Amino acid sequence: MITARGLVQTFHTKVGREKREVRAVDGVDLDVAEGEVVGFLGPNGAGKTTTLRMLTTLLRPDAGTATVAGYDVVKESEQVRRSIGYVSQAGGVFSSARAGEEVMDHGMLYGLSKRQVETRGHELFDQLQLDGLWERMPKNMSGGQKRRLDIAMGLIHDPTLVFLDEPTTGLDPQARANLWDHIARLRSERGATVFLTTHYLDEADALSDRIVIIDQGRIVASDTSDNLKAQVSGDLVTLEVGAAHVAVAAEKLASVAESVETSGSHVSGRVARAGRVVPGLLREIEHAGVTLESIEVHRPTLDDVFLTLTGRSLRDAESEKPGEPDAADPAATAAASEGVTA
Numbered sequence: 143m144i145t146a147r148g149l150v151q152t153f154h155t156k157v158g159r160e161k162r163e164v165r166a167v168d169g170v171d172l173d174v175a176e177g178e179v180v181g182f183l184g185p186n187g188a189g190k191t192t193t194l195r196m197l198t199t200l201l202r203p204d205a206g207t208a209t210v211a212g213y214d215v216v217k218e219s220e221q222v223r224r225s226i227g228y229v230s231q232a233g234g235v236f237s238s239a240r241a242g243e244e245v246m247d248h249g250m251l252y253g254l255s256k257r258q259v260e261t262r263g264h265e266l267f268d269q270l271q272l273d274g275l276w277e278r279m280p281k282n283m284s285g286g287q288k289r290r291l292d293i294a295m296g297l298i299h300d301p302t303l304v305f306l307d308e309p310t311t312g313l314d315p316q317a318r319a320n321l322w323d324h325i326a327r328l329r330s331e332r333g334a335t336v337f338l339t340t341h342y343l344d345e346a347d348a349l350s351d352r353i354v355i356i357d358q359g360r361i362v363a364s365d366t367s368d369n370l371k372a373q374v375s376g377d378l379v380t381l382e383v384g385a386a387h388v389a390v391a392a393e394k395l396a397s398v399a400e401s402v403e404t405s406g407s408h409v410s411g412r413v414a415r416a417g418r419v420v421p422g423l424l425r426e427i428e429h430a431g432v433t434l435e436s437i438e439v440h441r442p443t444l445d446d447v448f449l450t451l452t453g454r455s456l457r458d459a460e461s462e463k464p465g466e467p468d469a470a471d472p473a474a475t476a477a478a479s480e481g482v483t484a
């Protein structure tokens with residue numbers, strides 16, 4: 143459904159007088175099979191949106207090739223657009239029409255009849271908890287409601303390949319859960335292929351068959367969440383003990399764990415299978431006369447995976463502020479004026 147080879151996108155920006163080159167996407171290869179839900183994960187500025195905009199024909203790659211739904215993104219961009227649903231990060235630019243009319247107009251652009259689009263539109267409003275808002279002007283909707291309206295517009299023509307750029311950013315927990323459910327059903331009930339970007343680890347984990355991690359414009363991993371986590375060396379065990387017992391606790395933990403670290407009254411290290419190792423460890427600790435205040439065991443998270451792969455945690459990578467996008471970028475302006483749902 144999606145194939146990309148060596149995709150590159152470079153932006154030229156100016157900071158004061160100095161010209162800078164940002165290689166936002168730096169040789170990306172991707173393969174997404176029909177019916178797969180792929181979570182495209184990475185910190186802010188990693189290149190997720192830029193990759194997505196090349197795949198959805200809104201940006202022409204500087205180098206590399208890609209086909210989407212069997213069509214070349216450069217030579218057959220019109221066919222690509224007809225074959226996909228796209229919900230951009232920025233959200234749609236709405237006219238002064240009412241929400242229902244916006245959705246109807248959008249669906250009719252795809253050649254659907256008025257009746258088809260009306261039926262599907264009401265169905266989507268219902269599923270996305272927009273019921274009762276058909277007649278509302280988008281400007282009078284809350285941020286979360288507008289986001290769900292974007293999504294209804296992106297799905298109105300029942301695309302079998304859907305691109306979602308950070309679909310749940312700005313939604314409250316209930317609306318988020320509802321949208322997760324909707325995305326899961328797109329696949330299970332309609333057999334849709336979904337490619338979604340996110341920087342929420344739990345979202346990637348909950349929704350995706352496969353997770354592709356991008357960092358600084360390059361793909362650093364691509365596998366199921368379980369396989370990725372299995373690459374991280376073990377569960378993190380943290381013991382809390384009285385100050386006098388820290389050294390003994392560290393020694394006991396080191397006999398079963400790797401890279402033991404001490405911080406105040408906490409001693410932590412990674413063990414291959416905590417469920418097997420911890421009972422014996424507790425006996426040893428008790429035997430040595432150490433009073434344990436608490437013990438915590440953490441299974442590896444996708445953040446641990448990112449840390450293992452890049453040496454940075456996703457949170458740290460997020461706080462490394464990337465360069466600001468060039469406001470004069472014509473592609474960005476074109477994307478905004480296109481109403482963004484392609």
Ligand SMILES: Nc1ncnc2c1ncn2[C@@H]1O[C@H](COP(=O)(O)OP(=O)(O)OP(=O)(O)O)[C@@H](O)[C@H]1O
Pocket residue numbers: 153154155164165166184185186187188189190191192193231341464465466467468469471474
């Ligand atoms: N139009 C542009 N002009 C200049 N630089 C840009 C432009 N668009 C993106 N960039 C830069 O390219 C890099 C990748 O940006 P991109 O938006 O693809 O990242 P992202 O992973 O989607 O981040 P986020 O999670 O914040 O959306 C960043 O350094 C960004 O500042």
